[in-house]
Amino acid sequence: SQELEQSPQSLIVQEGKNLTINCTSSKTLYGLYWYKQKYGEGLIFLMMLQKGGEEKSHEKITAKLDEKKQQSSLHITASQPSHAGIYLCGAAPRLGSYGKLTFGQGTILTVHP
Amino acid sequence: GAVVSQHPSWVICKSGTSVKIECRSLDFQATTMFWYRQFPKQSLMLMATSNEGSKATYEQGVEKDKFLINHASLTLSTLTVTSAHPEDSSFYICSARDDGGTDQETQYFGPGTRLLVL
Numbered sequence: 001s002q003e004l005e006q007s008p009q010s011l012i013v014q015e016g017k018n019l020t021i022n023c024t025s026s027k028t029l030y031g032l033y034w035y036k037q038k039y040g041e042g043l044i045f046l047m048m049l050q051k052g053g054e055e056k057s058h059e060k061i062t063a064k065l066d067e068k069k070q071q072s073s074l075h076i077t078a079s080q081p082s083h084a085g086i087y088l089c090g091a092a093p094r095l096g097s098y099g100k101l102t103f104g105q106g107t108i109l110t111v112h113p
Numbered sequence: 114g115a116v117v118s119q120h121p122s123w124v125i126c127k128s129g130t131s132v133k134i135e136c137r138s139l140d141f142q143a144t145t146m147f148w149y150r151q152f153p154k155q156s157l158m159l160m161a162t163s164n165e166g167s168k169a170t171y172e173q174g175v176e177k178d179k180f181l182i183n184h185a186s187l188t189l190s191t192l193t194v195t196s197a198h199p200e201d202s203s204f205y206i207c208s209a210r211d212d213g214g215t216d217q218e219t220q221y222f223g224p225g226t227r228l229l230v231l
Contacts (some may be wrong), residue, residue, distance in 0.1 A: 033220065042206060042224035043157075055146075088156065090220075099147050099220060101212050103156040 004091055004104035012110045013079050021074045021107045023089035029069045031092035033101065036085045043088065046074075076109075084111045117209050119223035126197055127231055133193045136163075136207030142187035147220070149179075151204040162189040163207075170217045187212070190193045197230040204228075208217035 003026045013019050023032070030049050047056045049065035049072060056063050059083040060077045074085055086108050090101035136146055144165045149157040158222040160204050161171045161182055169182035179201075181193040190209075194201055206225040 018138055034220070040225070043208075043222040045219060045221065048219060060228060076196060076230065090157075091191065100159055101157075101208075101220065102159070103146075105156045 001002045004089055004102055006087075006089060006107050008107060009105065010108040010110070012112065015080060015113050016078050017113055019076050019079055019109070020027055020111075021087050021089075021109070023072045023074070023104055025070045025091055027070070029065065029072070029091050032065055032072045033090040033092075034063050034072070034074050035088045036092060037088060037106070038085050042075035046087075079109075079111045079113050084109055115139075115209075115211050115219075115221045117207065117221045117223040118145050119205075119207060121225050121226060122224065122229040123161075123229075125229045125231065128198050129157045129196055131193055132197055132228060133191055134205055134228075135221050136190045136192070136205075136209070138188045138209045138211070138221070141209075141211040142213060143190075144186060144187060144205055144212050146209045148182065149206045149208065150207040151206060151225075153204075157206060163192075165190075166197075173183055194228065197228070199230045202230045 001094040006022045009023045033048050034046040047063045048084045052069045054065045062075045086106045088106045090103045118137045120135045148160045150156045160175045161169045161185040163169045163182045167183045167223040171177045185189040208220045208222045
C-alpha cells in the first residue's frame with residue numbers, strides 16, 4: 001500500500017514568514033491532493049497535481065510535484081494567521097482511483113501574529 | 114465550488130445503539146462517495162467506497178456488518194454505525210466526486226460528523 005510521509009510534523013512561524021511543507025511517497029503519485037483542515041472540521045481543497053513537474057498556485061500558496069512524481073511541496077509566502085491549521089497531502093493509489101485517497105499524517109501549522 | 118453536507122454534525126449516543134450519518138452532495142450528482150474516519154490527532158483513513166445502486170466496497174479491516182452504507186440516490190449516501198461502542202467514537206468524514214464536473218478528479222469533502230459513544 002502507498003504511504004505518505006509529511007514533514008515537518010508541526011511548524012510554528014511568525015506572521016509574514018515563508019514556509020514549506022513536504023510530502024513524500026513510497027510509490028509513484030498518480031494524483032496528489034493538498035487539503036487544509038481546522039482541527040475537528042472538514043477538509044478544504046487547496047490543489048491537485050497530476051503531472052511530473054507540475055506547479056499550481058492559489059493566492060499565496062504554491063504546490064509543486066517533482067518530475068519523478070514521488071514528492072510534493074506546499075509553499076506559503078508571507079504567512080498569515082489565517083493560514084494556520086492542519087495541512088494534509090492525499091494521494092490516489094493508482095491511475096483512475098482518485099477517490100480512494102491515502103493521507104499523510106498531517107502538518108500542524110501555527111502562525112504567530 | 115461544489116458543496117457536500119453531513120448530518121448530524123455531532124452526535125452522542127449510548128453504547129449499543131445505532132447511529133445514522135448522512136452525506137449529501139448539494140449541487141452535483143455523485144455516483145461515488147467515500148467514507149473516512151479520523152481518530153484524534155491522526156490522519157484520515159478510508160473506510161469504504163459508496164456506490165449508487167450497488168453494494169459498498171470496504172477497506173481491509175472495516176467490518177461491513179458494523180458500518181452499513183446505503184447509497185440510494187445520486188446525492189445521498191448514509192453510513193450507519195450499528196451497535197456502537199466507545200471505540201467507535203471518532204470523526205467521520207465523507208467525500209464525493211462530481212460526476213459532471215470538468216475536473217472529475219477533485220474530491221469534495223463534507224464538514225464531518227463527530228460521534229461520541231458513551
